[in-house]
Structures are given as C-alpha cells and as structure tokens.
Amino acid sequence: MDANQWQKITIESRQEMVNSISDFLVGTIEAGVEMAAPDEPGCGKIFAFFKGSNTHLQEREALSAQISTYLSEVASTYSLPVPSYIIEQINEKDWTKRWKSYFRPFSIVPGLMIVPSWEKYTLQSGEQALVLNPGMAFGTGLHVTTYFGLQLMREQLKNMPGTTVLDVGTGTGILAMTSLLFGAGSVVAIDIDEAAVTVTQQNAARNGFADKIQVSTTPASEVNGSFELVVANLIYDVIIELAPDLQRLTAEGGFLVLSGIPTGNQLDEIKQDFIQRGFSFKKERVGGEYAALLLEKKQSTLKLGVDQGK
Numbered sequence: 634m635d636a637n638q639w640q641k642i643t644i645e646s647r648q649e650m651v652n653s654i655s656d657f658l659v660g661t662i663e664a665g666v667e668m669a670a671p672d673e674p675g676c677g678k679i680f681a682f683f684k685g686s687n688t689h690l691q692e693r694e695a696l697s698a699q700i701s702t703y704l705s706e707v708a709s710t711y712s713l714p715v716p717s718y719i720i721e722q723i724n725e726k727d728w729t730k731r732w733k734s735y736f737r738p739f740s741i742v743p744g745l746m747i748v749p750s751w752e753k754y755t756l757q758s759g760e761q762a763l764v765l766n767p768g769m770a771f772g773t774g775l776h777v778t779t780y781f782g783l784q785l786m787r788e789q790l791k792n793m794p795g796t797t798v799l800d801v802g803t804g805t806g807i808l809a810m811t812s813l814l815f816g817a818g819s820v821v822a823i824d825i826d827e828a829a830v831t832v833t834q835q836n837a838a839r840n841g842f843a844d845k846i847q848v849s850t851t852p853a854s855e856v857n858g859s860f861e862l863v864v865a866n867l868i869y870d871v872i873i874e875l876a877p878d879l880q881r882l883t884a885e886g887g888f889l890v891l892s893g894i895p896t897g898n899q900l901d902e903i904k905q906d907f908i909q910r911g912f913s914f915k916k917e918r919v920g921g922e923y924a925a926l927l928l929e930k931k932q933s934t935l936k937l938g939v940d941q942g943k
Contacts, residue, residue, distance in 0.1 A: 640664075641723045642681040642700065646716040652777070652922050653707050654679055654716070656895070659868060662699070696720065738762075742783050745811065750839065763810050764839050766832070781918040781925035782866045782892035783811055788916075789862060789888050789927060790815040799823075799860040799882055801853055801875065802867045806833030809846050812864070820846045821860070823853060859884035866892040866925075869899045873906070880910045885932045888915070892925035900924045 642664065646654055651668055658664045664681035700718055708715040738748045748754045750766040786808065790796060795818035800809040803822035812820055820842075824830055830848050837846045853875050863883045865872060872879075872891055883889045889912060894900050896919055904914060904926060912928040 639723050640683050640696075641721050642679075642718060643721075644679040644681070644704070644716050644718040646677050646679060647711070647713050648677050649711050650707050650713060650716065651677060651679060653710075654704070656868065657703050657707070661703070662696075693720070741780060741807075741811075742787065745783075745814065747807070761814055763807065763814070763836075765805060765807070765836055766839070777920055778866050778893040778923050778925065779807060781920070781923065782808055782864060782890055784918055785890045785892075785916065785925055785927045786812055786862070786864055787815045789890070790817060793861060793888075794818075796861045797821075799856070799863045801863065801865040801879070802871070803833050803848065804829050804866075806836045806846065806848070808864050808866060809833065809848075810837060810840055810842055812862070813842055813845055817862070818845075821856065822846055822848045823851050823856065824848075825850055825852065853878040853882065856882060858882075859887065861887040862890070863887070864890045864892075868893055869895055869903070872903060876906055876910065880907070880912075880930070883912075883930045885930055887930050889928045889930065890925065891928070892923075894924045894926065896922055896924050900926075
C-alpha cells in the first residue's frame, strides 16, 4: 500500500445531520473529519479522510454500502433527503491543497481567533490568536464540541492561574494551547496518533508554547501523576473506556472537562458514572446533539479529616 495514498469521502448534507454523520465517520469508519462552521461557506459539506488505497473492488463496495446504509438511516431519522456522497483516492499533496481552499481565520470563542498558518490576519482590539496548521492530523476547532470544551475550560481557569493541565486526545493541540492562553502553567498533551503529536509539537512551537507543552503518544493508562485540570474532547465510547484513567489522573479537588458527549441517555450515563467515581457535577453546556460537562473530583474523607485537624 502506498503510504501517500488517502481515501477522501465528500458528503453533501443538510446542516441538521452534519454532527451525526461526523460521529459515524469518526467512530465507525475511523476517519478524520472536517467541515465548515455554521456561518462559513460550504456549511453542510463534510470531508472525511483515512489512509489507504481503493484498489480492491470488494473493499470499495463494502465501504460504499456502509456509508449508504448509514446515510439512509440518519436521513429517515430526521425526515430529510438522503445526503449524496463520493469516495475518491487522493495524494497527500492534494489533501494539503484542499485545506488552504476553505480553512479561513475564525473566532472560536469571543476574543480568540484561530488563524491558519498560511493566512495573514490583523488582530482587533482585545483579540488573541492561535496560528494553526492541521498538517496530517485532524481538528481545526470548527466542531461545537471544541467550542463547549473551551467555554468550560476558560471559565474554570479564571480561578486557577498556573494550573497543571492534561489534554487527552489533543488532535492539533487547540485545547492544550488555549489552556495556556487562559492562564494554565503547563500542559501534558497525549494522543495515540503519531501525526497528531507531530502537528501539536509544530503548532506549539509556532505559537511560542514549545517549552510549556509536553506532547507524546503515551497512553492515558501509562501517564503518571495527577493534574489540577483534565480535558478530554472524545467520543462517548472512548470516554467510557478511559473513565478509570481520567478518574486517577484528576487530582483530588481538581476538575475534569468532558466534551464530545451525545445528549440524552449517553450524557446521563456518563454523568452518573463519574459521580459514582467520586466527582460532583458543576455545570454543563448543551447544544443540538452534543454536550460538555465540568466535574470536580471530591477530596477523600481521610484527607479532609487531616486538614480539618490542623
């Protein structure tokens, strides 16, 4: 298989179905997904990428059937027309060109701009900027789950200057870098994707954070110590799988931000799971199909007794 060959899936969808389709592509197809923000040109168009060749007819037909079946199901759920799609093979250089055709500077939260490294942007009064190049990783910050995670993280860091942060599943490093802009002291960022680690290191250096972000492919199960703030913008299944490690890695009295959670039963399940693990619910952000949670890890009874006795 040619290491430079990628599969590109382009789906034309109504905006109501975009997030559901994106989750399917990430969770089932295991693709990297990008799409325009609701107020950006091309809203409703989804691009998905995964490495590999399409030279085998059976594999192409199986992938096409899987996508067709899901798109029919999701369209039926929303009572909307079935989205159209195409699958094509591209080279890495073609993939890179595509980024530059639609990834433009945008405000991810009020006062914070995400600026592609190939664009020029003049900061307005009161604005900060992160210069970002996704490289061969995925995550530009356009998804609502990133926005919710940033909101909760920023609100919490206002009261925790110099905090130690762990970013689980860092992607392109957006949450890791913005935590420093919001007042964190140092960040450990992990991702199982080597491309994501490389891109995060490059983005950290590009924004002057190379000495404050430690990036690696270390699994959460092998990370030592604890952190005052742990951030995990992941899909539901991965959050459940990593729950014991997220519990262990959050310091007593520290905070955990979980984003990427579907609303409904799965949100309730995750909330109850972490409450049983010794966390208390602080606040949440809910919009459309997704939610984010801020949880606080309770201090142990023994430790409270010792502190009160001093």
